[in-house]
Amino acid sequence: MKCKNCGYELTSDAIFCEKCGTKVETTEEKENVENIEEKKEEIKEEKKVEETKEEIIEEKDESIENKEESIENNLNIDVHDLAPDDIDDLRFKKKNPLVIILIILVIIALVVLIGYLLINDREKQEEKAKNDYQAIIDEYGKEIERVASDYLLDHEIINDFDEISDLVKYNKHKVVCDNVIINIDGTVYLSSCSINGVEVEETYGRKKNIIAKDDACNIITKTDKNVLEFYVDSELISVYECEHDKCGIYEPVNYNSCLDMITVLEDGDEKYLYSYQSAQQLLDPLEDIVSIKKDDKVLGFIYKDLETEKYGYVNTRGITKLEMKYDTLGLIDNGKIYGRSIDINNNRITASIDDKYGVIDLNTGKEIIPFKYDNIYLGPNNTYVIKEDKKYKYVNASLEKILDKEYNMIFAFDQVIVVNDDNKLIILDNKGNKLIDKELDTYIDYKEIPISGVFGYNVTINDNVLTIEINKSNGRGYDKIKYLYHIDTNSLEAE
Numbered sequence: 115m116k117c118k119n120c121g122y123e124l125t126s127d128a129i130f131c132e133k134c135g136t137k138v139e140t141t142e143e144k145e146n147v148e149n150i151e152e153k154k155e156e157i158k159e160e161k162k163v164e165e166t167k168e169e170i171i172e173e174k175d176e177s178i179e180n181k182e183e184s185i186e187n188n189l190n191i192d193v194h195d196l197a198p199d200d201i202d203d204l205r206f207k208k209k210n211p212l213v214i215i216l217i218i219l220v221i222i223a224l225v226v227l228i229g230y231l232l233i234n235d236r237e238k239q240e241e242k243a244k245n246d247y248q249a250i251i252d253e254y255g256k257e258i259e260r261v262a263s264d265y266l267l268d269h270e271i272i273n274d275f276d277e278i279s280d281l282v283k284y285n286k287h288k289v290v291c292d293n294v295i296i297n298i299d300g301t302v303y304l305s306s307c308s309i310n311g312v313e314v315e316e317t318y319g320r321k322k323n324i325i326a327k328d329d330a331c332n333i334i335t336k337t338d339k340n341v342l343e344f345y346v347d348s349e350l351i352s353v354y355e356c357e358h359d360k361c362g363i364y365e366p367v368n369y370n371s372c373l374d375m376i377t378v379l380e381d382g383d384e385k386y387l388y389s390y391q392s393a394q395q396l397l398d399p400l401e402d403i404v405s406i407k408k409d410d411k412v413l414g415f416i417y418k419d420l421e422t423e424k425y426g427y428v429n430t431r432g433i434t435k436l437e438m439k440y441d442t443l444g445l446i447d448n449g450k451i452y453g454r455s456i457d458i459n460n461n462r463i464t465a466s467i468d469d470k471y472g473v474i475d476l477n478t479g480k481e482i483i484p485f486k487y488d489n490i491y492l493g494p495n496n497t498y499v500i501k502e503d504k505k506y507k508y509v510n511a512s513l514e515k516i517l518d519k520e521y522n523m524i525f526a527f528d529q530v531i532v533v534n535d536d537n538k539l540i541i542l543d544n545k546g547n548k549l550i551d552k553e554l555d556t557y558i559d560y561k562e563i564p565i566s567g568v569f570g571y572n573v574t575i576n577d578n579v580l581t582i583e584i585n586k587s588n589g590r591g592y593d594k595i596k597y598l599y600h601i602d603t604n605s606l607e608a609e
Contacts, residue, residue, distance in 0.1 A: 247314045254289045255302050255318035258282050262300040266431070272296045295321055342379070344390035352393035358382030364403060376432045378403050378415065387417060389432045396432055404444075404451050406476075408458045416443050416451065425465075427476065436479050442466040453574075454491040454499075454525075464490050473498070483513075493526035517546045523560045525573040529601055530580065532573045534560065539571065539582065541599060541606070550606055554597060557586045578602050 116123055117131040261281045262272060272278060275294040292306035304318040342354040342361065364378035364385050375391040384399040402418040406427075414429035417438075425443035427436035436443065443465050445455035455464045461476040465485075472485035473492070483490060489501035496511040505520040508531065517524075523534040530549060531542045539554040558570030571584045580599040585592040596609040 247309055248316045250287050250289065250309050251304060251307055251314070251316045251318045253286070254284050254291075255304050257284045258294070258296070258302045258304075259300060259319075262296050262302065266300050272300075352390045354379065354388065354390070354393070356381055376415075376428070376430060384420075387415060387428060387432075392432075396428065402446065402449075404446055404449060406451070406456070406458070413458070416446065435477050436474070440465045440467060441469070442471075457492050460496060462492055462496075464492065471501075491524075491526075494528045497526060499524045499526055516544070517542075519546065527575050527580070529578075530599075532580065532582070534571075539573075539584070541580075549604055550599075552606055554582060554584060556584055 117134060120131060120134040122131055122133040258275075258278070261278050265272060265278050265281065275296060278296075288310050290308050291304045293304065295303040297303070302319045303321040305321075307314055307316065340356045340359075340361065342356065342363075344351045344353070358381055360383075361381050362379075364380040376387055376389045376396060379386045379388040379395075385401075385403055386399060387396040387403070388394070389396055397417065397419070399420045400417045401420045401423065402416075404416045406413050406416060412430055414427055414435065416425060416427050418425050419438050422438060423441075424438040425436075425440040426434060426438035427443065428434050444463050445452040456462070456476070458476075462473055462482060463476045464471060465474050466472075467485050470485040471487045471490045472481055473483035473490060474481055483498060483500075487500050487502055488504070491499040493499055493508065497516065498509050498511075498513070499506050500509055500513075506522070506524045507515055507520045508517045508524050508526055509515055517531070517533075519535075521533040521535050522537070525532040529544070531544065531546075533540050533542060534556060537556045539556060541549045543549055556571045560570045560572075569583070569585065571582070573583075574581050578601040580597075580601065582597040582599065584595045584597075586595060587593075597606055598609055599606045
């Protein structure tokens with residue numbers, strides 16, 4: 115160990131340096147000195163930290179005082195009445211106006227975005243609901259069309275929706291439409307509907323002209339190319355190329371439905387049933403064609419084949435209802451069918467095969483009265499005037515006699531009956547009693563099939579007035595004698 119002052123080598127137990135007299139420090143004392151120095155350094159560091167804190171506090175207090183003064187000056191607020199948090203809030207709002215504006219703009223943008231999303235979602239929901247409504251209406255309309263199509267195969271026409279409403283099986287939703295129109299071709303138009311009790315604006319199909327007449331419905335134009343153009347509701351359906359200069363619609367047959375599928379063409383001297391919906395002739399050239407109507411609406415056509423001279427019947431959609439096998443079908447003369455041979459309301463028509471007459475259903479050909487009589491006329495309420503053994507008898511649907519006596523001819527109506535008894539026309543009630551004493555002479559036998567509309571005599575009825583026409587030969591032709599019998603007053607007068 116050496117003296118720290120002079121460097122003299124000291125003994126281990128020396129207290130003072132023998133050479134210079136400096137006190138020798140022990141190890142313990144040395145450590146204490148070092149510790150004291152370290153403590154002094156720590157105290158100095160702590161003092162510096164405290165001074166720094168005080169400076170910071172002083173700066174903060176000065177800043178708060180300055181800002182409090184600024185807030186008080188600008189806002190006229192006594193800052194001494196505010197809590198520190200309130201002061202901080204006020205200080206922030208005043209200090210960061212741009213931030214506030216940005217926050218407000220963000221909030222506005224969010225509100226607008228949320229509103230847009232909500233509106234867009236509502237519109238989508240409404241559009242979806244509307245599409246769903248349209249889908250439901252479409253589905254319901256197609257079901258009606260399916261039923262109508264099947265129904266029309268067995269029936270002439272659908273008069274209204276009530277005829278088939280019970281056949282429509284649609285149970286997915288409760289659909290009610292105030293306006294249901296079934297066109298003659300079986301297509302459907304629906305409007306003013308509700309779905310599950312909710313009124314909707316959706317419609318189905320297209321409303322077509324049903325009873326529009328002539329050119330207002332089917333426009334047929336002969337062009338320079340010698341063709342017939344067929345239009346339905348102003349839409350070109352088909353074109354027929356004429357083979358002769360004389361070419362057009364056969365005038366005696368006045369079709370009158372906008373959705374009829376067939377008409378009668380006259381090309382040269384030949385007449386055809388023509389489907390303008392499919393643009394084709396349906397049959398070979400025909401000799402006679404007569405339209406059958408109900409309430410001024412054409413239901414179909416009775417036609418006679420030019421070669422076989424057999425009669426058949428086709429409806430306005432081109433469906434053959436009665437095959438060409440009848441020698442007569444109704445009483446037809448000069449393009450007309452006489453009422454005593456056809457009953458449209460009950461689908462009855464007289465017909466003959468091999469000179470024997472019967473009555474058949476106009477739509478199905480089913481026999482109502484068998485083909486075994488010399489002639490048959492139709493009476494009211496499913497009654498019949500049947501010729502057998504050269505005499506006529508008046509019978510009911512069961513072929514039981516209504517009048518005990520048989521006559522040369524019988525004209526039967528609802529309230530009166532006119533009979534020919536030994537060439538005298540007599541007016542009777544439904545029990546066979548005379549209504550008036552006067553008897554009218556006949557001069558020519560009644561012609562079963564009239565020639566050019568000339569009967570020996572004929573009786574028709576209109577508005578409870580019987581018109582009795584009797585033809586009398588004058589050597590050059592016929593004189594027509596006419597009588598009017600008024601059912602309501604039971605009076606007869608010569609016209």
